[in-house]
Amino acid sequence: MQQPESGPRPAKRLRTSEPAPPPSPLPAAAAADALAGWSAMKPQPQPPQLQQQQRQAGSSAGPAGPAAFVSPEWLEQSLAQGQPLPAAGFPPPEEPEVLTPVAGGRSSRQGSCPSVREGARPGSRESIRSGSTQRRQGGVDADDRRRWLGEDMWHEGCATMGAVELMLQGVFSEERSRQIGNEPLVQALSELSKYEGALAADSKLEGGVELGSERGEINERALQYARAAASVRACAYRLCPPVRAHQLPFVAESTADKICQILETGTCAPLEFFRADQPVRDSRGRVRPDSAGGATRARFCKLPGVAQKTAERWWQLGLRSFDDVERAAQPGGPLAEGGEAPIGTEARFSLEHREDLLEGTRREEVLEMMAAVQAGVQAVTGAAEGWKVEVVGGGRRSQAAHDADFCVTHPSVPLEGVLLQLRGHLVREGRLFPPGEAMFRTQHGRMPTHIERLRHEHLRRLSSGTPSRRTLDRFDRLHAIYRTAAGRACRIDVIFVPPDEWAFGFLGWVGSKTFLRHMRRLADDRGMFLNSHRLFAVQDGQSVMVPDEAPPRHAGGKPHWPPGWAPGRRVEHERDIFELLGLPYREPHKRDMPG
DNA sequence: AGGCAT
DNA sequence: CGTAT
């Protein structure tokens, strides 16, 4: 079948969509009932979900009584949300506020908070629509784009590009965002994303048909909060209320509301409910029963070897803390061998060493591990010179990281088999906890045929929209637990990248995850396919490597060599990939889009 | 309404 | 089911 060489490709996934469920009971009425029923503290006939929520709110986090020590903000937000909020996030008025709205941004050319515009009231239809004549793709008009990006990053093309490309013009540095004053807001949105992400295992039952449990399905709320958090991190001025919908990319009505609440009170309803392990409500005001336990489940997910399904399992067993889990894993408990949900080897180890593993990896430990990897590859290959061992992952983007990631290559020594030798070496040296005791996963031997497989993957995606079955890269890799000289346990990843794929592998392993999603979406928009191995395009129905076999594609999918590029030039550095995609280069510490 | 990274 | 950015 002949493939189109340019232009938008067909719909990616053919979903069998069920007819929409009948409209739910009036959300406003239900919400009013819930609040009235709660504040009056009188038992009224109600749906079981509401009763459950009230019990939880009253017993754990709710205030002792409606008239006691609640702040005006608490009352206001509870009314706005149509539900009583946990009181924890609403300190009495004399307490210092977490976030203090301050007029005027450091980088703002306007000299005052640019969100305050003449006449427009926050959140009103008037203010939302007022800029619509100017608005381009991405929902954000040119003036707002320019203020969001800042003068240094702004250029003419920014006025009309799509939202994904616009985002990639930004600078994503936690340090910069902190200096501007937006980092507390970034952290709040990122926290929401993590709670939503921890719930991703929940299967949504609609019309009796299970949705969202298929592999590859995503949690749209987690994704959206991550995008919004990234957008705020790149914002060049200090955000202060009122924040309008479409004032910055990936922030529309719903998120703008939450941002205003966070800026005014330090928190918002879903955040407080998640923190209190209570179920949150969807945008239509309906309780999402599967969202109970967000904070506890997100904490469980931090253990290596534990993800959404296991965390949900533990929550449903009534486990509420690591101590609970530890007790349940004792002989006779539900998580013991022969129990109803036996804990895995990796999770058991992680639980035991949680103090080490949850603390994260210190700088000197990263350097210790890097030296061990460097010495290890030299020892097992006998090649003393030429090894390149680079810190990647969060440790490359910033100082703080939960684990240590290393990309390894050599210009002439064949990498086949080196991973297995290194693995054995580090175990013999006592530096890695051995298999059977802790996380110890390796992938090897997938490299020899990987390019042809990637081409097929690319074409299959293009024609049928079917996503690849396997989503991780094909490099030889090791995921394990390292024992430092001081005896601490640290998560370590070692990835062997062949020299001709170095730039792609390095880019893919430096991340961040959210940054990569944006880059790969942009490649897709351009009719290309980007992964940790290569950049591909389609030509004559074939998948071809860019730039080795074909020029990159630009807007409209047209083949076009960027300045400085011509047939024969190869990708050597990360910067080359940015150029082929038509993006401004960003150093790793400026790719730190939060997740 | 379809798509959301690989 | 968990693994990576």
Added chain:
DNA sequence: GCCT
């Protein structure tokens, strides 16, 4: 939940 936001963008196209």
